[in-house]
Amino acid sequence: MQVSIDQDRCCSSGQCVVTAPEVFEQDDHDGLVRLRLTVLPPARFADVRLASELCPGGAITVAEEAPERDRERTGPAAG
């Protein structure tokens, strides 16, 4: 699974942090979403899918089987 975030769409509702705290965090300064992990453990896939669904701004995108060349999109630098 690949997850990417778009901080421009983030409205800091905190839904992602409540739903998948191991994967998402909010920046201390501006509250915008950040990824805590570069590699997602399969045990967290369901939480991440729900976090993506619950995100009110549509800032979290999940790709179930991303091609190899997109791998670098996962990580704190995304978005």
Add this chain to the structure above:
Amino acid sequence: MTSTPTAPAPLLPAPHDGVCPFSPPPVYTEAARAGTVTRAALLDGSSCWLVTGYHEVRSLLSDRRFSADVRRPEFPSFTPGRRAILAANPNFLRLDDPEHSRLRRMVTGDFLVKRVEAMRPEVQQIVDEALDSMTASGGPADLVGDFALPVPSLVICLLLGVPYEDRQMFQELSRVLVSTTVEEAEVRRAQTELLDYLGGLAAQKRRRPGDDILSRLAARDDLSLREIAATGMLLLVAGHETTANMIGLSTLLLLRHPGQAARLTDPAAVPGAVEELLRHLTIIHMGLPRLALEDVELGGVRIRAGDGVVAMLSTANRDEELFGAPGHLPADELDVDRDARRHLAFGFGVHQCLGQPLARAELQIALATLFHRLPGLRLAVPESELTFRSDAFIYGLKALPIAW
């Protein structure tokens, strides 16, 4: 695709007629049965669309072709003249991006999940002290006035930097602002008075800052005192009205379901129970107004640019397909063990409630502590004597006499 209505369009906002105090007013549930997007009329005589389906409400609230900008002349108004009053000093809830985002992001840091989690001991102390004070007399007491209202009021006062001693004034003004029945002139007067009060506080804090939201906003030179006051008013009103009504209504509902109330003594069950209470009660009974900026297809209906739209969170949250999982009670009933996390009680889209981490923490702590400390909690009057706030944008109880 627009259907021809066979019955007169329902008139919004529809007051509760007491069929069930916990369910959306029947006008809305009947509309939901007729379709996910139907025609309705507002009290000022204009017509609008009523959106009642879960998927349609979610889609509408996250679609930027629908505006929340109350300054637009065609913006739907629940009561005559109200739009003009709100438009005179709009807060960020009533604006579109980029203005909305600019103002909202100035306070997002104060409602981070991590920051709110760190406040839990403080909230617990406020809850404990309110319960100590309420039970000191031996009872009976009014749960709304003695517990449900003081707890979130104290918390938001601390965060904002508003003196709690002024609560009687701001709670009364707040009641006027969320009422659907008071005269237009009175709404205007209440808004001006509260904005002047908060603007005055911000001006003081510009000279002598404290560690609070108003001080941080006052320290910025890119904000006017009026903008600070409008943001402060939104946080103050939303910060105590909503949570107070949720605590009061949740308590009454749990008293009707003692088996489910007992689940609150299990700390692991509390967060899920609060999500279910949020879903089931959805206290924004009047819905959220929006204005279509373009022609949009929604739920098989063609909505035209310039049309008013009202998103009903309460009917969306009773969607059987979403919430009626096998092994659980139907969506119309309370089931604290249900996975209710997809609910829309905090709205959806970029305007989704900023204070939801705080609301969750307050509700979890207040309800768990209440039912843990007072296992004999019961109504002190017959249920038929309870009075509900059916004439307000935020639904709730006027009072809840209890004994223990």
